[in-house]
Amino acid sequence: MTDLHEALRRGRARARYSQDDVGAALGVSRAMVSYWEAGSRAPNDRQLSALARLYGITPADLAEGRDVEPEEIDLAGMLLRADEEIDPGAAPGIREFVDFLQRYAELADLLGIPIRGLAQSPFVHRAKFVQKDDVRRKAEEVRSLVGLGTGPIRDLDPVCELLGITVYRAPLGADLRHAPSGAFLNHPEVGFSILVNLDMTPGRRRFTAAHELAHALFHSNETNRVVSNGRGPRESFADAFAGEFLMPSEGVRRFVEEVGIPPRIVDATDAIHIQRYFGVSWPTALVRLRQMKVVTADTYRELKHSVRPVSLARSLGYSIHPEEYEQDAGLWTIHRFPRPFLRMLRTAVIAELMSPPTAASFAGVAVPDIVQILGRPHGNAEQEQPQVDTEFVEFEATGVI
Structure with missing residues (x-):
């Protein structure tokens, strides 16, 4: 068992709130939260109940300074x-x-x-x-x-x-x-x-x-x-x-110099080359070039309204991602997850800690999606394999390996 002020400090630290966060949630100053945690002042019953809810423990446990594991904190809230x-x-x-x-x-x-x-x-x-x-x-x-x-x-x-x-x-x-x-x-x-x-x-x-x-x-x-x-x-x-x-300022400056683009851009193709090099969207590139004063306000307005960036990029030989024409939520069924999570999910299935249907239910996806991250044949895999095999043959035939 610990003192109230210590329980308040530990509860806040465990919930990963700052003193400013707690003060804002309870309508008091950060200084008041600091006084509570130092033991120089104490919260009233209403404030104590609010603190307990915030930290995910019961008011009684908090008031008596019992060091207990917190209940689930409403992080979404x-x-x-x-x-x-x-x-x-x-x-x-x-x-x-x-x-x-x-x-x-x-x-x-x-x-x-x-x-x-x-x-x-x-x-x-x-x-x-x-x-x-x-x-x-x-x-x-x-x-x-x-x-x-x-x-x-x-x-x-x-x-x-x-x-x-x-x-x-x-x-x-x-x-x-x-x-x-x-x-x-x-x-x-x-x-x-x-x-x-x-x-x-x-x-x-x-x-x-x-x-x-x-x-x-x-x-x-x-x-x-x-x-x-x-x-x-x-x-x-x-x-x-x-x-x-x-689009770092120094990186843009170097690229402009090395490629031979004028320091003050007026041609849309020059702006497209910069955009494609840095792999950002057309609006991001144009706004950034305006911030750097590489394009004037008039040029910015003209390029913003007159250029069809995807069509122009294609005509200049750049490859175009399908989502540049239309967003496709289906592409993000699996890719919305971070890669370390997908690696763990794959490990769990391979180690037979989860079956593919269980893993699919756990992640909220379909079973074919789990098959995909396992690297097993699916969809157009049969069309893909001959190209892969051919490339291996080419490497081995030329003595690369």
Whole structure:
């Protein structure tokens, strides 16, 4: 048994709330929460009940300082309460996200494999808003940590995995005037976790993943959850970071010089080459070039309204992803899950800890999807194999191996 003030401190730490979070939830100042945890003041009965609900234990246990395992914390409710103006239509996607994280933790426990999730950011960010050069330096720090240099990032998921950040995708609504683009949650068992709105365009999803990465790395010292709504200095920082992280100023400058593109762009084909090199969407590239003053305001407006970027890119010889024409939710049945989770699910089936139907039910997918991650023949696999076999023959015939 511990004293009340110690139980309050431990309960908050276990639920991964900051003192600011607790103060906001109860309508008191951060200083008051600090007084409670120092033992110089005590919460009243109403406040004690609210604290117990927040920390997932009973009021009696909290009042008597009993160190017990907390009941399940309503993490989805925490996220939904993080933004009072959140679109109710986003609630199912947010609950799906939290439910997935719980299943992920259960699967790791079943296999005895630890989730190497980040629980504390290696970066420091104290200011509520920072200047452009500060954002650039922060993006450079993150790129340097994972060895990215100034070139393009072809896939953000492995970057997040390397950092220990889980990425999940779920539908939250297509109208971003009301629906959130994504969210960040520091999960008690999984660690830093990012949610990306699957209803958005592919390019916007990519930008949002970088945006939520900023919240995880630079705002997790202030709060354990963020719902991205596009409002406030925290959101402004994350937007600026995402642009700089995906299209670093120095990387754009080097590419422009090496390829021979004029420093002030007026030709749409030059902008398309930059967009395709960095692997971002046309709107992301154009906005970023305008921010860097590589295009003028007039050119920005002209290119925004007159260019058909997919058709132009195809005519220039670039390959086009099917979702650039039309979003296909079917592509994300399996790929909405992070790869470490899929690897664990595959291991569970191969080790016969789960049957394919059980694994499908556990993940909320169809049995053929489980067969797919097992790498067993399905669909057009018979058409695929001759090409694979031919390539092996070519390697062996030329003495490469």
